[in-house]
Amino acid sequence: MIALLIFGGILAAAAAAVWLVLAEVLVWPPPPPWTGRVIAGGLAAAVLGWILHWAGRRLQKFFRRRCIQCGREAVKGSIYCGPHLREATTLQRERSELDRL
Numbered sequence: 001m002i003a004l005l006i007f008g009g010i011l012a013a014a015a016a017a018v019w020l021v022l023a024e025v026l027v028w029p030p031p032p033p034w035t036g037r038v039i040a041g042g043l044a045a046a047v048l049g050w051i052l053h054w055a056g057r058r059l060q061k062f063f064r065r066r067c068i069q070c071g072r073e074a075v076k077g078s079i080y081c082g083p084h085l086r087e088a089t090t091l092q093r094e095r096s097e098l099d100r101l
């Protein structure tokens with residue numbers, strides 16, 4: 001989504017710039033009055049996308065999940081830190097083995 005915003009913005013700005021250059025070189029047709037706005041809008045979208053991308057990564061780091069048992073930084077995609085994740089999986093395995101008996 002954010003990548004699309006960056007890519008789309010750059011693409012729009014580049015397309016408008018190319019159109020503007022072509023219009024200048026070919027003289028006809030005259031450059032449409034909105035090319036400048038499209039370039040500015042495209043660049044703004046790209047910059048906004050880049051800022052959102054940067055802020056998103058910052059926030060992700062800030063709101064990194066904590067282990068529910070000890071409060072240390074959790075393993076990515078888990079609610080436990082490394083040692084507690086191992087502990088939990090071992091416990092889970094033991095439980096399932098007991099169920100089978």
Ligand SMILES: [Zn+2]
Nearest residue numbers: 067070081084
């Ligand atoms: Zn822990």
